[in-house]
Amino acid sequence: MANARLQHDDPLQFAEDLAAEGKAAEAACFLQSLIDGGRGGLLARLALARALQAAGQTQSALEVARETALLNTHVAVAALGLGEILLKAGQLPTAIGEFQRALRLDPALEEARYGVGCAWLEAGEAEKALTSFGELSAAMTARAQPEIADAQAMSRQQRSDPRYVRHLFDQFSIDYDERMLGQLCYAAPRILRELFALVAGEHRSLRVLDLGSGTGLSGAAFRDLAAELHGIDLSPAMIEKSRARAIYDQLNVGDLQSALSEGDRYDLILAADTLVYLGDLAAVFEGAALSLVPGGFFLFTVEKQDGDDYALGPKRRWRHSQSYLRAEAAQAGFDVAGLMECVPRSEANAPVEGLAVALRKM
Numbered sequence: 001m002a003n004a005r006l007q008h009d010d011p012l013q014f015a016e017d018l019a020a021e022g023k024a025a026e027a028a029c030f031l032q033s034l035i036d037g038g039r040g041g042l043l044a045r046l047a048l049a050r051a052l053q054a055a056g057q058t059q060s061a062l063e064v065a066r067e068t069a070l071l072n073t074h075v076a077v078a079a080l081g082l083g084e085i086l087l088k089a090g091q092l093p094t095a096i097g098e099f100q101r102a103l104r105l106d107p108a109l110e111e112a113r114y115g116v117g118c119a120w121l122e123a124g125e126a127e128k129a130l131t132s133f134g135e136l137s138a139a140m141t142a143r144a145q146p147e148i149a150d151a152q153a154m155s156r157q158q159r160s161d162p163r164y165v166r167h168l169f170d171q172f173s174i175d176y177d178e179r180m181l182g183q184l185c186y187a188a189p190r191i192l193r194e195l196f197a198l199v200a201g202e203h204r205s206l207r208v209l210d211l212g213s214g215t216g217l218s219g220a221a222f223r224d225l226a227a228e229l230h231g232i233d234l235s236p237a238m239i240e241k242s243r244a245r246a247i248y249d250q251l252n253v254g255d256l257q258s259a260l261s262e263g264d265r266y267d268l269i270l271a272a273d274t275l276v277y278l279g280d281l282a283a284v285f286e287g288a289a290l291s292l293v294p295g296g297f298f299l300f301t302v303e304k305q306d307g308d309d310y311a312l313g314p315k316r317r318w319r320h321s322q323s324y325l326r327a328e329a330a331q332a333g334f335d336v337a338g339l340m341e342c343v344p345r346s347e348a349n350a351p352v353e354g355l356a357v358a359l360r361k362m
């Protein structure tokens with residue numbers, strides 16, 4: 001009886017309460033029946049989209065939010081609602097477009113400006129997020145404190161944020177192989193394979209771990225040496241591409257550091273053009289040393305930095321100096337078995353100066 005009265009008094013609040021109690025699917029059914037009965041307007045449709053998303057029905061949520069925005073092209077909250085659903089679905093460029101459209105329709109709609117900041121944050125773009133949050137009113141700034149703190153922490157990290165890397169490579173995955181092997185003259189896997197032959201001779205039946213395995217170009221260069229080949233990558237879309245190659249025995253979506261703390265032991269660990277997304281390499285060197293058998297190899301390419309440290313380059317890839325690599329290698333218990341200058345790829349038709357490195361666990 002009490003429920004029936006609440007439904008009658010404020011059906012949208014009733015649906016919101018259901019969703020807050022973890023009954024999102026029930027809330028969606030209730031809202032759908034309201035709309036089907038001709039008793040639901042714009043707000044009911046937006047609430048339905050949110051309830052569907054909370055119930056894990058992302059595609060249906062997107063359909064409802066898109067249809068609502070189309071039916072209300074001049075209503076800012078409809079664009080805002082679609083932007084919020086797109087943001088949660090990880091469709092970041094389109095989400096930003098909808099938030100900006102909402103702001104054009106109603107420049108005072110603070111939630112849309114907050115949404116832009118959140119979408120940049122989700123894309124790992126700390127500076128752009130902070131610029132958007134910087135335009136909020138005092139009251140909204142107070143509400144956005146956790147996101148502002150997150151963006152500030154992100155901009156201080158000595159590595160590329162995993163959200164930035166995931167977003168970048170989810171987008172890049174579509175034509176990664178064509179662009180890398182064509183226009184960008186990508187050679188890191190071949191260079192590492194040649195370096196391995198130089199420092200280790202002919203080895204077979206190895207347990208190999210490929211860090212930042214991407215679409216599998218690096219794994220493919222070593223497949224014939226591997227009894228078992230594992231790959232890990234932050235980008236689900238890159239992992240899907242590598243799965244289609246059918247050369248890995250195990251593939252995981254995640255940060256490479258997680259593969260180095262599982263207690264597995266490998267004969268060879270690869271990181272072809274992956275460490276350019278990390279500045280400070282202490283943790284990855286330490287993890288690689290723990291995950292290799294004695295005498296095992298850690299093979300990687302980096303972009304070259306002069307001097308004796310590491311730094312973020314203009315293309316948002318980190319560069320590492322020889323002396324930094326040697327110092328960190330010694331600290332982690334590695335011998336430098338080989339270190340040579342190379343051109344792992346080109347950028348804007350110019351060769352990128354790099355280093356190919358083979359470390360042997362002592």
Ligand SMILES: C[S@@+](CC[C@H](N)C(=O)[O-])C[C@H]1O[C@@H](n2cnc3c(N)ncnc32)[C@H](O)[C@@H]1O
Pocket residue numbers: 165166169188189211212213214215216217218232233234235238254255256257271272273274277
């Ligand atoms: C330039 S691609 C190289 C891919 C592959 N190794 C190759 O040779 O084609 C760099 C890859 O490293 C992944 N990556 C970067 N940082 C990572 C991290 N911390 N953990 C896991 N993967 C990472 C990216 O998602 C991307 O797929």
